[in-house]
Amino acid sequence: MLTAKQHELIRFIQQRLEDTGISPSFEEMKEALDLKSKSGVHRLISALEERGFIRRLPNRARALEVLKQPEDVVGGGKPANDVVASRTIAPTVAPQAANDVIEIPLHGRIAAGAPIEALEDYQSLPVPAALLGPGDHYALEVSGDSMIEAGIFDGDFALIRRTDTARDGEIVVALVNNEEATLKYLHRDSGQIRLDPANAAYEAQVYAPQQVQVQGKLAGLLRRYH
Structure with a gap:
């Protein structure tokens, strides 16, 4: 009682x-x-x-x-x-405890430079539950250096919350022409979609709205030290 x-x-x-x-x-x-x-x-x-x-x-x-x-x-x-x-x-x-580790799908590598193909599921990644928050998540291994000024480095694991919408200025997984995926800042500019890097050595990528599909937003990063 x-x-x-x-x-x-x-x-x-x-x-x-x-x-x-x-x-x-x-x-x-x-x-x-x-x-x-x-x-x-x-x-x-x-x-x-x-x-x-x-x-x-x-x-x-x-x-x-x-x-x-x-x-x-x-x-x-x-x-x-x-x-x-x-x-x-x-x-x-029973609910997931704050610091429990959960397994989320690891879909492959995603470009933080020129777009590369996003691979299908082939393994899972253990992630502390407290890093994710609510929603459905998956992980992608970062390839390239175009987001280094946002603290995202080659070899990092980007933790992505599934969504098909995002606000300007958010870091998203953008599927370009239904075949290539990239991790970039999203901006809408004069009726077009601009995917901005976080590295002065790279230029923004500009597409028609129908060429770009948001597949998730960055929720966190996981980095392995060797």
Whole structure:
């Protein structure tokens, strides 16, 4: 049985995990529950952990896993006598913890210079879940140096959120003429699409709108050091 504040906190944690995949900070929990200090959050977290509702994942900052949720009480969902019953969450629907590693498709190499062919799926790439956020993602290995002034280097792995729309100034995966893909800043200019590099040694590429299809936006980078 839980108190009303414990019930409110576990609901808040579960909702945040479902929305972002990242556990809320103690400051966010304090504000959400209108508590005066973080020590109150610590006490609630400890109580929920002792009762088996949540667990802290070892060696992972801000990583909480919800093991079971309180049952909504019939009649408006408010706890009766300041306590609520509980139900166990099936492991198959447990949210991804903040620092867990997940596998996303690695589609091949993408040009950060002249467009080159984007390859089909051939393997996956392990990525910390906290780097991705909501949405469907895939990875591409960067080839070329035209985006170095944006901090994107040859051999980096670009983490891409799937979308077919983007705002001016965003870094996108642009499919050109249905056969070549490139990573560039997107700009719309006088009825045309301009793909801008981030390297003064390269010129912008200009296409008719029907020649360019946005296939995703840059969500993050992964770099391996040898």
